[in-house]
Amino acid sequence: MTAIGHNMKRFREELEMSQQELAMKIRVGSATIDKYESGIQTPDTQTILKISTVLDIPVSELMQEESHI
Numbered sequence: 001m002t003a004i005g006h007n008m009k010r011f012r013e014e015l016e017m018s019q020q021e022l023a024m025k026i027r028v029g030s031a032t033i034d035k036y037e038s039g040i041q042t043p044d045t046q047t048i049l050k051i052s053t054v055l056d057i058p059v060s061e062l063m064q065e066e067s068h069i
Helices: 003-014 021-026 032-036 045-055 057-062
Strands: none
Touching: 003 032, 003 045, 003 057, 021 032, 021 045, 045 057
């Protein structure tokens, strides 16, 4: 799982939003959200901006690598 996929899933779940709800809000298929979250596919810059807006988090936080301390 990529950092962006992991963070996307975490923030989406914190908002109690389904993959389908997020997909509708950013105008992609729910299968695409699943691919982003599992790391199979990486969203382009425009999509990352849409995701950060919908999830109400800064892009930097969405893309931040998890620290393993």
